[in-house]
Amino acid sequence: MNISENLLKIKNQIPQKVKLIAVSKTKPNEDILEAYNSGHKFFGENKVQDLEKKYEELPKDIEWHYIGHLQRNKVKNIAPFVSLIHAVDSLRLLRKINEEAAKNNRTINCLLQMHIAKESAKFGLDINELKEILSSEEYSSMNRIKIVGLMGMATYTEDKTIIKNEFDYLKKCFDEIKKEFFGKSNDFKEISMGMSGDYDIAVESGSTMIRIGSIIFGKRNY
Numbered sequence: 001m002n003i004s005e006n007l008l009k010i011k012n013q014i015p016q017k018v019k020l021i022a023v024s025k026t027k028p029n030e031d032i033l034e035a036y037n038s039g040h041k042f043f044g045e046n047k048v049q050d051l052e053k054k055y056e057e058l059p060k061d062i063e064w065h066y067i068g069h070l071q072r073n074k075v076k077n078i079a080p081f082v083s084l085i086h087a088v089d090s091l092r093l094l095r096k097i098n099e100e101a102a103k104n105n106r107t108i109n110c111l112l113q114m115h116i117a118k119e120s121a122k123f124g125l126d127i128n129e130l131k132e133i134l135s136s137e138e139y140s141s142m143n144r145i146k147i148v149g150l151m152g153m154a155t156y157t158e159d160k161t162i163i164k165n166e167f168d169y170l171k172k173c174f175d176e177i178k179k180e181f182f183g184k185s186n187d188f189k190e191i192s193m194g195m196s197g198d199y200d201i202a203v204e205s206g207s208t209m210i211r212i213g214s215i216i217f218g219k220r221n222y
């Protein structure tokens, strides 16, 4: 099996409207180019330094997704080119993204990360914190960011019922937030959930973006 075959296999298993983000973290440019040359354009990274370097070195029509925890002091490094920031988990971070987007004369698309897993180590907001941000005056004054949906990571477990419940909960929150804060606007439309081990369950629960690394590029050596 090679990278392009792995990609094709996954694409054949998911509805066409679900976007596949190939998570290339820790992987060399040649692996990314192999995927790119087979027609894939969407890649995800979780370290600012790696993303900057890959952006510089690789074709400019790649759509780069930042999927990791983002520190405020690093926003400026990716603001000129990042396509979607998946894991925004505070108003402070949003404020910074808004500032840096303005400096670059862009609007940056963001997802708010929800904490849906049992593990406390995972980042993210609960439903009340999420609503607090979206109701705040400051958020409504930010004109250089666009919240286009939610992101979440399920518990790392073999128990598919736990995973399914967590993804269903994220979908339920998405529907509620969309209704309450986004009305008829079609901007709020993405649910980023599902990784190599659980993307089939995520798609069943209504995922619109899956973030897949190891079953495309192979195991990572850290």
Ligand SMILES: *Cc1c(COP(=O)(O)O)cnc(C)c1O
Binding pocket: 023, 025, 046, 067, 068, 195, 196, 197, 211, 212, 213, 214, 215
């Ligand atoms: C690494 C990573 C992924 C991809 O994980 P795989 O299990 O290799 O598919 C997805 N999302 C986030 C946030 C990640 O850090």
